[in-house]
Amino acid sequence: MTQRHPFDEASRLERRDDGALVGRTSPAYWNFAGPFGGITAAIMLRAVLEDPARQGTPVAMTINFAGLVAEGEFEVVPRLVRGGRITQHWAVELRQADRVPTTASFVLARRTETWEHQPAAMPDVPPADAVEPLDTTRWMPWLSSYQFRFVAGAPVLSRRIHDPLHPQRSVVWLNDRVPRKLDWLSLAALSDAFFPRVLHARGIGAKMGTVTLTTYFHCDQDELDAQGEAPVLGVADGERYSRNFQDQRIQLWGRDGRLLAVGGQVLWYES
Amino acid sequence: MTQRHPFDEASRLERRDDGALVGRTSPAYWNFAGPFGGITAAIMLRAVLEDPARQGTPVAMTINFAGLVAEGEFEVVPRLVRGGRITQHWAVELRQADRVPTTASFVLARRTETWEHQPAAMPDVPPADAVEPLDTTRWMPWLSSYQFRFVAGAPVLSRRIHDPLHPQRSVVWLNDRVPRKLDWLSLAALSDAFFPRVLHARGIGAKMGTVTLTTYFHCDQDELDAQGEAPVLGVADGERYSRNFQDQRIQLWGRDGRLLAVGGQVLWYES
DSSP states (O other): OOOOOHHHHHTOOEEOTTSOEEEEOOGGGBOSSSBOHHHHHHHHHHHHHTSTTOOSEEEEEEEEEOSOOOSSEEEEEEEEEEEOSSEEEEEEEEEETTEEEEEEEEEEEOOOOOOOBOOOOOOOOOOGGGSOOOOOTTSOGGGGGEEEEEEEOOOOOOOOTTSOOOOOOEEEEEEESSOOOOOHHHHHHHTTOSOOHHHHHHOSOOOEEEEEEEEEEOOOHHHHHHHTTOOEEEEEEOOOEETTEEEEEEEEEOGGGOEEEEEEEEEEEOO | OOOOOHHHHHTOOEEOTTSOEEEEOOGGGBOSSSBOHHHHHHHHHHHHHTSTTOOSEEEEEEEEEOSOOOSSEEEEEEEEEEEOSSEEEEEEEEEETTEEEEEEEEEEEOOOOOOOBOOOOOOOOOOGGGSOOOOOTTSOGGGGGEEEEEEEOOOOOOOOTTSOOOOOOEEEEEEESSOOOOOHHHHHHHTTOSOOHHHHHHOSOOOEEEEEEEEEEOOOHHHHHHHTTOOEEEEEEOOOEETTEEEEEEEEEEGGGEEEEEEEEEEEEOO
16 A cells, blocks of 8 residues: 655545535644645645546636634535636635635636747756755744755845845745655645745744735646656745735746746735 | 716626626727726726725735626626635626626735835836827727837737747836726726737737736725826736746836736637
8 A cells, every 4th residue: 555645645635425525634734823825725726626527737726815724624615617618717615614714716728739938037046956955844844845945045034123135036946855746736836835025035034924826837737747756946036015915926947947837926914 | 967987987886676786898898709808807896895895905806707708787796705804805706697707806905004115126117108109099999998108018910920029028108098096996907908928929919818817906095096197007028828828927017116016817829
């Protein structure tokens, strides 16, 4: 009997006798006061990808973190809003009792060969195995489910109030700590596997959390499969921090300088 | 009696006797085969902002264009998914008979004074009145509801197949053709008031359309009010075009170099 990868264990969904699709929060992907948002994204995407009505591969997702997911069981309810010749639009809710802590929308599509162009260029960086992983053992549990090899903009939490701000841009090799082939679920999760830009820039810890996450998938199934267990290069930057909210935009680069996914999120910060 | 601005006429919602919130498509904001996506975004946001349960100002929106909105009447159904101390999460559907051509999610928040930082810088450009507006009179109707003053990357649709690609980045002053003070609705609409990047890059017309749009609002009410009727500077760029889909990311700049909003979208293109 093979052991399930921690990521698959944490994103597992089972059909209960009453028809409900249920999952359970996982200690290995726990953040401060709820699950790592990326694992929640993966769980909601799994509900769509494993639905018998699913057609095509993911093109876009938006996850809205409306409230904390409490430790324990939850139900995931996927709904096909509309399916056309090319695209499918799904709306998904994660429910705990009468609360809906997370909503999501997904666009899937049957993609075909078309004109191709990639104006964006992957940063010129040393290979992942030439970079030391960040020691995250004393941080939130989910961080230890990944390896973070910062090429630029590692988080440094020792800034004093009158020091100049730190750079908010990060370039970082990312991979599951226990090797696992990249799939749609882990790519979705990786798109949230960045530290808040406000933490990088200010160099101080404070209350903060993602309120909404959007990811666009540029790769199709073959490119995803070609990635295998190789690390993905993440780039994250932010444009403005104002009155409790900041934006963050990211890129995830794969083998041969292919841009696998791009996206953005808004984070709340307290003060 | 004052005449309603065409934008307000086009985004108007009325409460029917049966309680339904209804609107009607507008010729002034018509695109190829349905309404301009920005006016649909504005209509769905209006349903939230005019709801008695609404608290705070918009922080984020995602609009999913699942199918064509047909000419005529539609119903808008806003639902408060969750309201907390700081944020509200709304889910909105636009319905025509038994079809749901558009879904949306909005995050609103009561923002407070916090640490401020804007790493992004507004491009150095000539003032709007020094730039000639694009002649859009022979194009889709909605384009004539705006003025487009391209500083860089104007669309040029005369490229031949072996010519080098055109730049896909645009910098453009944007305003309502009939002057109107900027508000949340028009800012939401402007975040979709860009030509597809694939059209800019290839310099040819082809079948294409937005499938999902996400906008993050950085301004609060006072900054929005300070903008008045002044044009907004739009910047749009794209990172990858692959197998029927491209991304586009945008910035909307206001007075004094303030970043009012940022966002992204995915467009489908045929071949």
